[in-house]
Amino acid sequence: MGSPTKLTAWKKLADHQQEINSVDMKSLFETDSKRAEKYTTHAAGWTLDYAKNRANEKTFSLLTDLAKEAGLETAIKGMFTGAHINNTEDRSVLHIALRASQAQESLIVDGINVLDEVRSTLKQMEKFVEQLHSGEWKGYSGKNITDVVSIGIGGSYLGPKVVAEALTPYAQEQVKVHFVANIDGSDITGKLKQMNPETTLFVVASKTFGTLETLSNANAARDWFLANGGSQETVSKHFAAVSSNVKKAVEFGMAEENIFPMWDWVGGRYSLWSAIGLPIAIAVGMDNFYALLDGAHQMDEHFRTAPFEKNLPVIMGTLGVWYINFHNAQTHALIPYDHYLRAMPAHIQQLDMESNGKANLLNGDGVETDTAPIIWGGAGTNGQHAYHQLLHQGTRLVPVDFIAPLASHNPIGDHHAQLFANCLSQSQALMVGKTLEQAQQELRDTGATAEQIDAIAPHKVIKGNRPSNTLLTDKMTPATVGALIALYEHRTFVQGTIWGINSFDQWGVELGKVLGTDIFNRLVSDSDNSGLDASTQALIEAFKKAQS
Numbered sequence: 001m002g003s004p005t006k007l008t009a010w011k012k013l014a015d016h017q018q019e020i021n022s023v024d025m026k027s028l029f030e031t032d033s034k035r036a037e038k039y040t041t042h043a044a045g046w047t048l049d050y051a052k053n054r055a056n057e058k059t060f061s062l063l064t065d066l067a068k069e070a071g072l073e074t075a076i077k078g079m080f081t082g083a084h085i086n087n088t089e090d091r092s093v094l095h096i097a098l099r100a101s102q103a104q105e106s107l108i109v110d111g112i113n114v115l116d117e118v119r120s121t122l123k124q125m126e127k128f129v130e131q132l133h134s135g136e137w138k139g140y141s142g143k144n145i146t147d148v149v150s151i152g153i154g155g156s157y158l159g160p161k162v163v164a165e166a167l168t169p170y171a172q173e174q175v176k177v178h179f180v181a182n183i184d185g186s187d188i189t190g191k192l193k194q195m196n197p198e199t200t201l202f203v204v205a206s207k208t209f210g211t212l213e214t215l216s217n218a219n220a221a222r223d224w225f226l227a228n229g230g231s232q233e234t235v236s237k238h239f240a241a242v243s244s245n246v247k248k249a250v251e252f253g254m255a256e257e258n259i260f261p262m263w264d265w266v267g268g269r270y271s272l273w274s275a276i277g278l279p280i281a282i283a284v285g286m287d288n289f290y291a292l293l294d295g296a297h298q299m300d301e302h303f304r305t306a307p308f309e310k311n312l313p314v315i316m317g318t319l320g321v322w323y324i325n326f327h328n329a330q331t332h333a334l335i336p337y338d339h340y341l342r343a344m345p346a347h348i349q350q351l352d353m354e355s356n357g358k359a360n361l362l363n364g365d366g367v368e369t370d371t372a373p374i375i376w377g378g379a380g381t382n383g384q385h386a387y388h389q390l391l392h393q394g395t396r397l398v399p400v401d402f403i404a405p406l407a408s409h410n411p412i413g414d415h416h417a418q419l420f421a422n423c424l425s426q427s428q429a430l431m432v433g434k435t436l437e438q439a440q441q442e443l444r445d446t447g448a449t450a451e452q453i454d455a456i457a458p459h460k461v462i463k464g465n466r467p468s469n470t471l472l473t474d475k476m477t478p479a480t481v482g483a484l485i486a487l488y489e490h491r492t493f494v495q496g497t498i499w500g501i502n503s504f505d506q507w508g509v510e511l512g513k514v515l516g517t518d519i520f521n522r523l524v525s526d527s528d529n530s531g532l533d534a535s536t537q538a539l540i541e542a543f544k545k546a547q548s
């Protein structure tokens with residue numbers, strides 16, 4: 001597909017944007033008593049209220065047309081049948097297979113039933129988790145494992161960490177799970193200080209087993225283990241790996257039965273559903289891990305089969321395109337009103353920005369439109385006392401997704417009602433704002449003078465008409481968390497498809513890696529740096545001087 005700007009629906013949306021610009025969202029509610037009902041839809045344990053958007057019937061119909069015209073139906077079919085939709089790496093994109101293995105018998109891709117491989121890995125995980133939880137797995141001195149440290153970065157870190165944290169209420173007691181990612185020595189040092197080598201097991205999670213940060217941290221963990229009572233012969237009792245590079249993991253010292261496979265049809269940022277999610281399974285147990293997969297599968301089925309008008313990922317994806325490309329929104333905020341989901345924006349940031357931060361169409365031509373927005377956010381209500389000021393009165397349009405459970409895992413006093421009230425009041429305030437007259441009246445009511453009213457009232461005006469979606473679920477459970485993340489994965493795919501880009505490669509990351517190795521070599525040697533730019537030269541010198 002070429003540029004979406006050539007599509008009829010795109011051109012119509014550009015014209016339509018002019019009409020919508022003069023419409024206030026409030027009036028859309030006033031003129032349509034059924035608006036909230038019309039623009040609320042459900043899937044996989046989630047309810048999406050998307051009524052608070054700058055969109056009327058015509059907008060939604062054009063957005064659906066755009067998705068169709070951009071070939072989304074074919075793209076979805078391609079994903080679910082294992083077509084090589086990751087064209088630059090000539091690979092299938094099958095995170096959907098990782099969560100289909102309990103519901104579906106076969107999915108033949110390139111002559112192989114990938115679901116058999118998925119099932120056999122899940123069995124291997126079951127055995128491993130059971131051995132850890134039951135205490136059958138012993139460390140080198142015969143003690144039970146009490147702590148698992150997962151070492152990985154990027155997709156081999158963030159997804160599992162965020163989901164394990166989201167499922168804190170389901171955590172079992174026997175084994176605590178920790179994560180180390182950064183090459184900054186403070187990360188692993190801090191973690192190792194809390195660990196006992198006799199009772200700690202490291203899971204090295206790296207699809208390639210070639211990622212600098214992960215290998216350096218794994219080596220540091222092994223050195224620590226060997227220096228604190230462990231031996232080369234007992235490394236295999238304290239180290240396991242998840243990788244598609246079995247050879248390298250064996251060379252490290254892992255026993256082959258403790259190496260969990262990965263496949264090239266799973267992208268890093270989509271891999272928490274594979275054995276990369278082993279830390280999640282250890283943290284909350286295999287039954288909960290299966291429930292997580294099942295929740296995601298429910299969302300997959302919804303995405304695959306629901307008409308676009310009722311399809312959550314399609315609605316959210318196309319609305320995103322509407323704001324990014326037709327309202328010049330540069331960012332998109334995710335605000336979960338759930339303490340355990342506080343790190344979710346970081347995972348979706350990785351998922352979306354690594355997937356759709358692209359400037360080339362599938363055919364290699366440059367794009368003519370903006371692509372991925374900057375995804376950001378954080379937990380409500382904390383953000384209300386910080387960056388929400390910009391959401392309400394800043395000069396930029398920031399579409400927001402509010403995410404909240406109806407019931408808390410920790411009901412205490414009226415905390416949950418207060419939390420929920422804040423969530424609703426934020427989306428309401430973004431939409432309704434405050435007029436100059438209201439601001440003036442407010443000041444008058446406090447006894448302000450006419451002069452004070454003139455001076456202060458303009459600062460209190462809030463334009464409103466700012467869009468948001470609200471996603472609700474009964475409770476954050478393994479199934480609903482799984483469905484939520486799958487929803488954002490598919491939303492990303494919807495947008496990538498409309499923009500005509502490949503959401504599943506990440507060539508941009510490579511340059512930084514290559515240059516990082518080059519500069520590292522210069523920092524630790526007496527190399528001639530005169531060929532480098534003067535800024536980089538000076539920074540290298542500053543580092544070297546500090547070491548001498």
Ligand SMILES: O=P(O)(O)OC[C@H]1O[C@H](O)[C@H](O)[C@@H](O)[C@@H]1O
Nearest residue numbers: 154155156206207208211268509
């Ligand atoms: O799992 P690994 O091979 O160690 O890769 C870890 C991460 O490295 C990269 O830099 C990629 O951009 C990520 O997508 C990937 O998840």
